[in-house]
Amino acid sequence: MATSQRFVGRSGRGGFVGVGGRSPAVERRARRVAPPSAPTTPGGSATFQTKPNPAGSLRNETRSRRAARPCALRSDEDYRRAVRASWRRLILWRARRSAAQDEQEQVVVEKVAVCGGGAFGTALATVLARKYGEAAVTVLVRDAEVARSISEDHVNPRVGWTLPGNVRGTTSPADALEGCDLIVWAIPVQASTSFVEKVKDHVPPRVPVVSVSKGLEVTSCRTMHEVLERALGEDQPLVALSGPSFAKEVMEGLPTNLVAASEDERHARFVQQVFASPTLRVNVTRDVMGVEIGGALKNVVAIAAGIVDGLGLGNNALSALVAQGTAEIRWLAVRMGAEASTITGIAGVGDIMLTSFVNLSRNRTVGVRLGKGESLDEILSSMTQVAEGVKTAQVVIALAKKYNLVLPVLTAVAQVVDGQIDAKEAVDTVMTFPQIDDVDRGYDFYKEGEPTAASPSSSCEPSNELSGV
Numbered sequence: 001m002a003t004s005q006r007f008v009g010r011s012g013r014g015g016f017v018g019v020g021g022r023s024p025a026v027e028r029r030a031r032r033v034a035p036p037s038a039p040t041t042p043g044g045s046a047t048f049q050t051k052p053n054p055a056g057s058l059r060n061e062t063r064s065r066r067a068a069r070p071c072a073l074r075s076d077e078d079y080r081r082a083v084r085a086s087w088r089r090l091i092l093w094r095a096r097r098s099a100a101q102d103e104q105e106q107v108v109v110e111k112v113a114v115c116g117g118g119a120f121g122t123a124l125a126t127v128l129a130r131k132y133g134e135a136a137v138t139v140l141v142r143d144a145e146v147a148r149s150i151s152e153d154h155v156n157p158r159v160g161w162t163l164p165g166n167v168r169g170t171t172s173p174a175d176a177l178e179g180c181d182l183i184v185w186a187i188p189v190q191a192s193t194s195f196v197e198k199v200k201d202h203v204p205p206r207v208p209v210v211s212v213s214k215g216l217e218v219t220s221c222r223t224m225h226e227v228l229e230r231a232l233g234e235d236q237p238l239v240a241l242s243g244p245s246f247a248k249e250v251m252e253g254l255p256t257n258l259v260a261a262s263e264d265e266r267h268a269r270f271v272q273q274v275f276a277s278p279t280l281r282v283n284v285t286r287d288v289m290g291v292e293i294g295g296a297l298k299n300v301v302a303i304a305a306g307i308v309d310g311l312g313l314g315n316n317a318l319s320a321l322v323a324q325g326t327a328e329i330r331w332l333a334v335r336m337g338a339e340a341s342t343i344t345g346i347a348g349v350g351d352i353m354l355t356s357f358v359n360l361s362r363n364r365t366v367g368v369r370l371g372k373g374e375s376l377d378e379i380l381s382s383m384t385q386v387a388e389g390v391k392t393a394q395v396v397i398a399l400a401k402k403y404n405l406v407l408p409v410l411t412a413v414a415q416v417v418d419g420q421i422d423a424k425e426a427v428d429t430v431m432t433f434p435q436i437d438d439v440d441r442g443y444d445f446y447k448e449g450e451p452t453a454a455s456p457s458s459s460c461e462p463s464n465e466l467s468g469v
């Protein structure tokens, strides 16, 4: 009775009245859920009758759906109205925000320098060259043949991707950097200090440098922000751009969401405007530390995830390990001044999931191969691209010491990477930990380790065991 009243109301507004007052959509859904040929179950609900009884099965189906609904949405129409209203709020919000954004001044980009012609530098050069068809996008590389191929053949031979005509290659820092409006930094972390020293005299002051490199410098424990600031000075606008973004998918124009972080929000907003496109969303934050630590340490967790898969331990173990690793990243990041919400957000959990669960990841691949018994030397010597997590794992130990933390999963990876234990032993050790309370409360040494006035620790030197790495 209630059902037909609901749909009479709709039909009064030019809607419809289906069988028994139900809409065609409800009919279709009900038929899908209750196929006439479905087998009988003991105590048989109408949904699983052997003999078709469409009217009865629909009644029961509606009843059971209604019973499963939240109490405030008792009827079908309440429910639909709530869904429509929720969606409408989103659409209105989009319209308001888009109007505000349309009023913003459009950024003008005429010359972009991309330092590093690896996979990600090439992908971002392509994204910007496609968006700014009139702009000159110059990729600064070390190898003259790579530069020639990019300029003349429009192919980067390192990755084999075809590039837009307005992307050029060069080995000259002056050619790439002078007069540019934006610099994208896609040099691997461990090579960044020496490379920035070589090019810094050509970096125009006040031009934003957007670092996309993910890792921590092993000799100093510095983040990329710290590495670049030290070389370029505090006045150089710096932005960390990170998030779940495989170069290949960015190159293919697949939807991607990044986070631009800068202590000066204006620089992050500038980068948001520069990169934003229908397939590239760029969020903005001032939490540089959170974005950089999330991006750096997800590579270490991805190695752990790969190890679990390489050992064939299954999806349950994989997910638990990634969740534990995520908590450890959060513990460390918060101690370093980051916001916990950055680690649970797109540049944290978003990237952790991508890199830990998807085979395109180089760091995950390193872990899989370690888990299968290959040595790290064998793995690294066969790779043509960087897996930043290997070096960053070593920095984690020094940071954990500095911030008085014990990080089970991250430490296990450091041990394996350093060759002190093998992958199987690391996993066995973690699995035989005593049963504990859930994550934050469980590892009581986490709380015990909180720095106190009596136990400040400022050293960030890699420990003796790791010296010489």
Ligand SMILES: NC(=O)C1=CN([C@@H]2O[C@H](COP(=O)(O)OP(=O)(O)OC[C@H]3O[C@@H](n4cnc5c(N)ncnc54)[C@H](O)[C@@H]3O)[C@@H](O)[C@H]2O)C=CC1
Pocket: 116, 117, 118, 119, 120, 121, 122, 141, 142, 158, 186, 187, 188, 189, 191, 195, 212, 213, 214, 215, 245, 246, 247, 248, 384, 385, 386, 388
């Ligand atoms: N590939 C990806 O999907 C993503 C990579 N990233 C990050 O971007 C950074 C670069 O990664 P990829 O482009 O993928 O690496 P890649 O291994 O494909 O290329 C690295 C580039 O750096 C150059 N390079 C290596 N050593 C150098 C040195 N000593 N001096 C100057 N240049 C040197 C190489 O010649 C190459 O052009 C890494 O920190 C990575 O974590 C970030 C997001 C996605």
Ligand SMILES: O=C(CO)COP(=O)(O)O
Pocket: 214, 243, 244, 245, 246, 247, 299, 302, 351, 354, 355, 360, 361, 362, 363, 364, 386, 387, 388
């Ligand atoms: O950072 C990445 C995706 O966001 C790429 O990860 P890998 O370096 O492990 O391939």
